Amino acid sequence: MKLIAIDMDGTLVNNNTTINEENVQAIKQAQEVGIHVVVATGRAYNEAVNPIREAGLNLPIIAINGAQFRSTEGEIKNSITLSKETYYRVDELLDHYSMYYELYTNKGTYSNDPQMAIDIIVDIIKSANPEVTEEHAHRLAEYRVNNGSIHSVDEYHSIVEDPEVEIYKLLSFSRNEKNRSNALNDFLTFNDLAVSRSAEANIEITHRDAQKGIAVKNYADELGIPMSEVMAIGDNYNDVSMFELAGYSVAMGNAEEDIKKLCSFTTKTNDESGVAHAIQTFMRKNKVIQS
Template sequence: MTNTEKRCRVKMIAIDMDGTLLNRHGQVSAENAWAVKEAQASGITVVVATGRSYKEALPPLMAAGITCPLICVNGAEVRAETGEIVRSVPIPPQTYEEAEAILRQEDLYYELYTNRGTFTNDREKAFGVLRDFIQSAFPGTDEQAIREADERRFSTGEISPVDTYAAVLGRSGEHLYKLLVFSRDGQKLARASRRLAAVNELSVSSSANHNLEVTHRHAQKGIALQELADRLGVALEETMAIGDNFNDLSMLRMVGLSVAMGNAEDEIKRACAVVTGNNDQHGVARAIREWALSQNCSKLQ
């Protein structure tokens, strides 16, 4: 059996959300939902791997009728289909203090992701983060739609305003998963990225223009996927991963079949074995049909 043939025998699929499974409206298309459910019905395990928190990830999946394990916050938390937490990798308090000092020195705004939710200490800057993220993942979205999305996430508790982050992190049982850093100053962001990456316990990636996603170095999609695959008894050589951005690279680089979205960054496309359609062309459905359900090796030869 050739490596290509081994790689085509897909038993598990890991799918990113924003810019991948979700279209520009932040929804799972009917075509993508059908393909996911068809894969599950055929015995393939489907896993959603996202930078979102569990609270943020669940609504669009529920709307599409999709139930599956979730790798959340870039791998800082893994949830079983039931919602039970099966993996948790928080940032230690001392490491956060080092990161906070760097961000304060660079005068950079950031949000906290914890086991209990997402928090901001500046409502208007939080809107700026959301706007950048949506316009990057879902180009063409108008300002009013973004404002409405911003209001919804505060009203539903997806993100909560706080006076200080110290008050959040000082609560008993609160575990810090991620810092979402934002700036339109590319040089400042690049400098902060280099400084944060030098902190021993941290991993730094990006999911959109003008942001950094800072997690524990063991909180990466690839590491979480490896542990989940081991738990389920599935080899990574029998796993397909689909993504579009830099926080997907850790899982794309380790699976048997890596699939870049048509809207992915060029570096992501170069790192992958194949490229599918974009997120508004049901690229996930196409990838599942062509390289998982059909077990088609011809395009990988």
């Protein structure tokens, strides 16, 4: 095991969206023995980096489901965008199914409905941490929306029409299961899209090459590490592309049963420092540390 790729929500961060000290120490221990560690998240970089730095960790970040890769210093090393033409097709389809979405770009993340922005984060938090109360999830969501991570706008087209704007992801949301299912089926007919989800009621839409698994493989190739020596840790469907390519696939204890069935190992929950448990278990298995 020479590279570890770790999801954030429901995986690296706990129910308060901070990183447990046990996880911090396990990651540092892995780094000390020469194992590379990268975070792979659906979050935009600016929202992902703060809890990582606050925990005292220095890690490269695969952001926006693989649409962007940043070095430990925050330098953009690679980005994969959706064409404006594709954006307008997706926008039209989401409008047809009355689905809200947020727009992830190189200029930031935008919402045309702040209350829906809170609802979508509550959905992500509750899906990753089912035991969290609705009230607590709302408090966490309101903080994430109000801390400047998401910019409120009246409409998206004026942003998209800016020639300097690059589109990374559309994060759509609807509690109408029929509309969500129909939209998902329609998106699967787009040859240039990757479609996944990170919570019960959302759909994440990126370029087909902007997937966590592809980004992790590109980073492993850069380091000269075969995928058989890579461990991927996650909890949801936007982690599946990593699980399919990694030699070691680890599901969090709080993951859905379908995710656990895809993986070779299930660790403890995110609130129980499941990342640390997985890292230490496999380091012992590889005789990197003593049992």
